[in-house]
Amino acid sequence: MFKKTILMGTLLAAAGMVCADVKLPAIFNSNMVIQRETAAPVWGWADPEEKVTVSGSWGEKAEAVTGKDGKWQLKLDTPKAGGPFVITVQGKNKIELQNVLSGDVWICSGQSNMAFNVSGSNNAKQEMENAKYPEIRHFQVKLTPSLTPLNDTAGKWEVCDPATAGRFSATGYFFGRKLNQDLKIPIGLINTSWGGTCIEAWTPLDKQIADPIVKKTKDNCDKLAETYNPEAAKKKFEEEKAAWQKKVDEWKTAGSKGAQPAVPRLNINPLQSPNYPGNLYNGMIVPIVPFAAKGAIWYQGESNMGRADNYRTQLERMITCWRNVWGQADLPFYFVQLPNYMKPWSAPVEDVGWPVLREAFMKTAMEVPNTGMAITIDIGEEKNIHPTNKQDVGDRLARVALYKTYGQKDTVWTGPIAQSCKFDGEKAIISFENGGAPLAVKGEKLQGFALVDENGQPVRAEAKITAEDTVEVTAPEVKKAVMVYYAWANNPTGANLINKAGLPASPFRFGTMPKINFMAKLLPAEAGAYKVVYSFDPTNVALTDNSTKFVYAEDNSAKLTGKFKKVAYFMALQANDGKLSYAFVSMDPFTDSVKKIGVPVKSVGQMFQQIVTGITVKSNVDGVKTGDYPEGGNIEFWDCNYGPANSAKVPDASDAVMDFGDTPDASHSPGYGCMQIHNWKEKQSVICFNNFAAGRNTDVGIGNWTGGKTLDWTFSGSAKNYARGEFKVLILE
Numbered sequence: 001m002f003k004k005t006i007l008m009g010t011l012l013a014a015a016g017m018v019c020a021d022v023k024l025p026a027i028f029n030s031n032m033v034i035q036r037e038t039a040a041p042v043w044g045w046a047d048p049e050e051k052v053t054v055s056g057s058w059g060e061k062a063e064a065v066t067g068k069d070g071k072w073q074l075k076l077d078t079p080k081a082g083g084p085f086v087i088t089v090q091g092k093n094k095i096e097l098q099n100v101l102s103g104d105v106w107i108c109s110g111q112s113n114m115a116f117n118v119s120g121s122n123n124a125k126q127e128m129e130n131a132k133y134p135e136i137r138h139f140q141v142k143l144t145p146s147l148t149p150l151n152d153t154a155g156k157w158e159v160c161d162p163a164t165a166g167r168f169s170a171t172g173y174f175f176g177r178k179l180n181q182d183l184k185i186p187i188g189l190i191n192t193s194w195g196g197t198c199i200e201a202w203t204p205l206d207k208q209i210a211d212p213i214v215k216k217t218k219d220n221c222d223k224l225a226e227t228y229n230p231e232a233a234k235k236k237f238e239e240e241k242a243a244w245q246k247k248v249d250e251w252k253t254a255g256s257k258g259a260q261p262a263v264p265r266l267n268i269n270p271l272q273s274p275n276y277p278g279n280l281y282n283g284m285i286v287p288i289v290p291f292a293a294k295g296a297i298w299y300q301g302e303s304n305m306g307r308a309d310n311y312r313t314q315l316e317r318m319i320t321c322w323r324n325v326w327g328q329a330d331l332p333f334y335f336v337q338l339p340n341y342m343k344p345w346s347a348p349v350e351d352v353g354w355p356v357l358r359e360a361f362m363k364t365a366m367e368v369p370n371t372g373m374a375i376t377i378d379i380g381e382e383k384n385i386h387p388t389n390k391q392d393v394g395d396r397l398a399r400v401a402l403y404k405t406y407g408q409k410d411t412v413w414t415g416p417i418a419q420s421c422k423f424d425g426e427k428a429i430i431s432f433e434n435g436g437a438p439l440a441v442k443g444e445k446l447q448g449f450a451l452v453d454e455n456g457q458p459v460r461a462e463a464k465i466t467a468e469d470t471v472e473v474t475a476p477e478v479k480k481a482v483m484v485y486y487a488w489a490n491n492p493t494g495a496n497l498i499n500k501a502g503l504p505a506s507p508f509r510f511g512t513m514p515k516i517n518f519m520a521k522l523l524p525a526e527a528g529a530y531k532v533v534y535s536f537d538p539t540n541v542a543l544t545d546n547s548t549k550f551v552y553a554e555d556n557s558a559k560l561t562g563k564f565k566k567v568a569y570f571m572a573l574q575a576n577d578g579k580l581s582y583a584f585v586s587m588d589p590f591t592d593s594v595k596k597i598g599v600p601v602k603s604v605g606q607m608f609q610q611i612v613t614g615i616t617v618k619s620n621v622d623g624v625k626t627g628d629y630p631e632g633g634n635i636e637f638w639d640c641n642y643g644p645a646n647s648a649k650v651p652d653a654s655d656a657v658m659d660f661g662d663t664p665d666a667s668h669s670p671g672y673g674c675m676q677i678h679n680w681k682e683k684q685s686v687i688c689f690n691n692f693a694a695g696r697n698t699d700v701g702i703g704n705w706t707g708g709k710t711l712d713w714t715f716s717g718s719a720k721n722y723a724r725g726e727f728k729v730l731i732l733e
Helices: 002-018 124-129 170-183 212-226 230-253 279-288 302-326 353-367 390-404 518-522 524-529
Strands: 033-035 039-045 051-056 061-065 071-077 082-090 094-110 133-140 157-160 187-193 295-299 333-337 371-375 417-424 427-433 439-441 449-452 458-460 462-467 470-474 483-486 497-499 508-511 531-536 566-575 580-587 608-612 615-619 627-629 633-638 641-643 663-665 674-679 684-690 699-702 722-732
Touching: 033 187, 039 082, 051 071, 061 071, 094 133, 094 170, 133 170, 170 187, 170 295, 170 390, 187 279, 279 302, 295 390, 302 333, 302 353, 333 353, 333 390, 353 371, 353 417, 353 508, 371 390, 417 483, 417 508, 427 508, 439 462, 449 470, 518 524, 518 566, 518 580, 518 722, 566 684, 566 699, 580 633, 580 684, 580 699
Parallel strands: 033 094, 094 187, 094 295, 133 187, 295 333, 333 371
Antiparallel strands: 039 071, 051 061, 051 082, 082 094, 133 157, 417 427, 427 470, 439 497, 449 458, 449 483, 462 470, 483 508, 531 722, 566 580, 566 722, 580 615, 608 633, 615 627, 633 674, 641 663, 674 684, 684 699
């Protein structure tokens, strides 16, 4: 008897190996919402060549035969909105999905502001108590980065009630709630979001790898992964955690005043990072494809602030990829334009990352079919990147969907969006899409506008509504307007153009900043005597080929091959308020090649850390010593990282304060990168251009920096503080 039992167990085990049960992916389970009135894909796994039948209690069914890979897929015709229904999957076993509703399914994706739960939103307690909406269902996709596409995720559909709603995406919930209330149909929300993630992670790698910015990110991660040591990372984390706990205890003892010490994070393998390009597409999008959906909503961008100039391209790329993989070329795709955040503005214009990112959203909404934008410039918080007012976010997204997807043309669907601008002498005349309600002002008079004249200086401007969709902008100082801005800052408090439904206008800009030769304006004698070898804007630099080559606005190096008597560097920086600062430094040549005096990127192959002679300094910056210094200068030009040793033996150098005598570390090339000119005799930095792969976070400065531990602008990220700049490399023949 005992031997027969063993034999039967063996036979059953063998049968289990060759007779696999029909299995569904996690996205299909009880309490789900299936997309209404469509041929909805249903898929799963079973034995090869096994017949699978899927039937709905509304009277439809479909059949499929499993392929050799063990996967099957079919399309099931779905009913009008309603339910509950039962979906039965029959193969060698039977699966019944209970309490299924037919309605509209929306994919909710992005980073932390989409992941942000109802439990953290405004009036959270009341919102959760009132969350009695059994026709709203929510599915949370498991946080899973992956280098390769995955075929499944983990999670379950939850029915909206006071016990579950707190876990729902707040943006998704308030969006879905309005749709459910207005349309009277079930709404399914698939929350696939992860805090702190960049858009590149949500886009398939093969569709973006040709982008130099993406390739650079990938290459950097790959390089770090080569030396990653999990044991060392864990040890460091434990040490940091112990130190953190000590700081927390001290913080509590002192009365818990100020910010609580930041929690340390385990340094994971870069290849497993949620920000590795394509990793979240593979791990959190592919597993739910091709689940039938009505559309998608997106709340992301904060992690791409440093690459705002490229966001317009990347956003359309991702939308196109999602539409292609779902097989819906017109899949509605609506997104949140980022709210106001950080210190309230003071200058007429702050040409920084957030307004540029908002412009990328606006242009996408205007140029890419079947997209739309919720404007949230009025709901942000100065010191909180996660504003708790998600009710208005969801409401405004739903307005866009009601108008564009559901055809409710009487819906006031957006705040004012600038469509065009005409410059007429001193005036800028802007025409708007008003969103279904005439333009209005929140307050006594319009604020938040700025004009730029032919001298390139932005000034605060006056504005008035001249028609239900038109605004006219003027300023007493401007005789000929060439640019106009509205709400162009990280946190444009006071900007108050709305429509009569109370929805805020999107920030915008029109026109072209006039090209001005700052050196000719400020130093006409030197501009006439010296020849320009290279010229570029140091506040908006352009590097290519994984930070190895520099793109100059002007490059005359091939034309200037003769000997030269002097080499000179000129940098001008124009602040957002129009104030202009500059420095000019000439010196005896430290090389006989014009190819080697420009930005010392890897393609140049040159590093200079040495004293230079015969320097002359001119500047309008307070504190910068001007005049002639025959023996008082030194330069630090390299593309790599560095160490503190004073290899050039620069007098009075100190890595702790002056930071004039560092040693380049060519083993980390390209790396941080420095192009610094110092007057060691006066203990001064004169011109600093560092970290020139960082775009708007590049370090630029004139004179000594007083905002950090060192004086050479290291880690200042100061380029974003300027509207524009001019850097010229010159020679005197």
